[in-house]
Amino acid sequence: MSDLDARRTSHEELIERLVADLAPTRPLWSPLLRAALWLSAATLVGVGVALLSDLGAVSRRLTAVPDMWLAFLGSVLTAGLATVAAFEIALPDRKSAWALLPVPPLLLWIFASGAGCLRTWLLPETHIAPLEEAKDCLMFIVGFSAPLSALLIFMLRRAHPLRPNLLGVVAGLAVAATTNVLLVLRHPFDAAATDLLVHLVAVLIVVGLNMLAAKKVFAENFELSPRRF
């Protein structure tokens, strides 16, 4: 048997195995629809948190100075657009450029939050979070991120991402921004430098955990010798 014949036989054997393994499958719903479903689940969590919060105080705090509501708007938009981007780039034929979709609101979120730091110099009465409160923030973000990340990765599992690291970053950003929105509803103080630093650390932790999760969940896609299909 020539090499060419051997290769053909080998391909033919694989094709026969794949065909034997075929079962009817339902095509995934559109990325937008699945993103909307995940955001709806996150909104339900948000409603639950809001019911336990003093919404009047939250509203006064957000409208007191422009950087607060701009940062809030930035995190809301980042959450929405990063979620859409995550569901898009999880599909094999979508461009990596989808990852840039949440960048403009992310910049708004970062700069508006940074502006909050300046206020601690302009308004001396602003409450600055001590280390204990900052730790609570960190625990809140990481704690709420875990189930939201698990749900997001679960909803992405049937896609076939070709770049799991990029997907992990974008999914982590979506979860971190969503959790930040939830945090604003419970936040007892305004943005300050310590606060910003804690948020940054929390976002990096969530993004890192999502990268690890995506890599683990989708590792099978990159196995050299798959044991099963």
Next chain:
Amino acid sequence: MSRDNFTEKADVSVDERWLRLMGAAQRGERAAYATLLRECVPFIRRVAARQGVRPDQIDDVVQETLVALHRARAAYDPARPFAAWLRAIAQRRAIDLLRRSARIDGREIHSPLAYESYADVSSDPAAQSAARSGAALITAAAANLPARQREALEQLALRGLSLEAAATETGRSKGALKVNLHRALKSLRVRFGGEG
């Protein structure tokens, strides 16, 4: 347009055909799926070659892409071009293979002379020598056995023939061969046991 003229971009009719076949495969139609997979092979080869994969590795890319296609079939949206979807998977598989090859090439070198310069760790000269001397002792001891016992030992134990084959070859009955083999082994045990 014939299949031969089909390029990665252009052939709309082929893409439509593949789209229909993939739609049927998603519904579980095996014949359509088999046709689709077979038709994809040359396309994947071209994509891999264009990515710079070595000719001897192109079939690896083909197989990995076919497996990836199988696993990702639920992620294919029938409203979108199939060829672009498949090309994205094949390109990524080719890039992954090139990276793996680069990593392996960076750590390993091909050095056939190394086999001649280093001893084979699996070979044990002492064991080989002992086996040789053991075989020589048995051969010498067998030479002192009575002829029928030696004959049974050679045919059944050393050559490994079945009783039927040994009986046919020697013209003895199976019972006689068994008795003589038993006696030969008993003599050898006594001999080596006494020596040991």
